[in-house]
Amino acid sequence: MPELPEVETVRRGLERLVVGRKIVSVDVRVPKMIKTDLTAFETDIIGQTFQSIGRRGKYLLLNLDRQVIISHLRMEGKYLLFEDEVPENKHFHTFFKLDNGSTLVYQDVRKFGTMELLDEEEVADYFRQRKLGPEPTENDFDLATFAKQLKASKKVIKPYLLDQTLVVGLGNIYVDEALWAAKIHPKRTSDSLSDSEISLLRDSIIRILQLGIAKGGSTIRTYQNALGENGSMQDFLQVYGKTGEPCPRCATPIEKIKVGGRGTHFCPACQKRCQKLLE
Structure with a gap:
């Protein structure tokens, strides 16, 4: 998509x-x-x-x-x-x-x-x-508002990021990439995230989506732009579609699970589900 x-x-x-x-x-x-x-x-x-x-x-x-x-x-x-x-x-x-x-x-x-x-x-x-969230830019995507929304919710973080109310534009590919960058397990509940994790997640979302724009998007399946050209962001993905390949950060094999009905790629070593293991 x-x-x-x-x-x-x-x-x-x-x-x-x-x-x-x-x-x-x-x-x-x-x-x-x-x-x-x-x-x-x-x-x-x-x-x-x-x-x-x-x-x-x-x-x-x-x-x-x-x-x-x-x-x-x-x-x-x-x-x-x-x-x-x-x-x-x-x-x-x-x-x-x-x-x-x-x-x-x-x-x-x-x-x-x-x-x-x-x-x-x-x-x-x-x-x-449609209750759309802000655009994923430094000016629009306010950290304090993002943190307040997350801390007030027990929703699982991946589907929450997908529903477009926290911030717009994220789909399955870029949510997986942003959560990996922030070292957050996709099944964590929103209210379990620390202030530092929330800040890193926001920064990762902005950075990864801006990189995606710069690279013309990801050509996966049949996507092409309006000029009939392929994007190259797929060459810069760290975890999406990398099941069984070594994590770029720790070399642990990337795993794929279902979260909210969506195929989800993550590193089981870098993205631990238990909050205590992160402290």
Whole structure:
């Protein structure tokens, strides 16, 4: 599933490809992927221009003249731009014909991705309702608030980080990486974390996600950016997908377990579950 670095890379690609281009026609071939009124989606955006491409967590914001298309890529969604004829592909589901003759195509093998058309003034409330946490940056991701939330909860740390309320953008890959960097077992409860662990976890989340952006995301399974290019963050992963390989820190074999129904990679020596062993 694309996580924040992958979505940010797609955003930057789309910014280069379509900003300033006017939509002249829309063809939606899988109606269920449009979560607002389909007729309005196919008619209201015609004649509008892509003004900018934004992002909130894992959501893309395709900002038009008067409205915003909120796009969530889910498991395998991606955008492709064709300058001339669009080839036949059963996984191409939405087509935006642009004023220069090119076509922006949304591709999704699993058809899990979604698009919603909102008026500009509705966007802020849309994200408030989803209770999204701050962006993972030094300015937005406040340590004191993060610590207060963790200490007030008995939730298991990995699924809590995945639910997007503490901080946005983390998925399975980067949660495993951040917990390894902070030496925190993925099954620890949030209220068991010490102040120093919380501080290190916050710093690790920011650093790893920023590195992921710099490397263009992780190309695992079928992810590509909006320019059809692969990212290279997978070359810098320390534990995700490394089952049985030596931990880069202590050489203990990396293990894989299930946490909250998700495959989870960790080092059993560096990331101990018992708080007493950490003191």
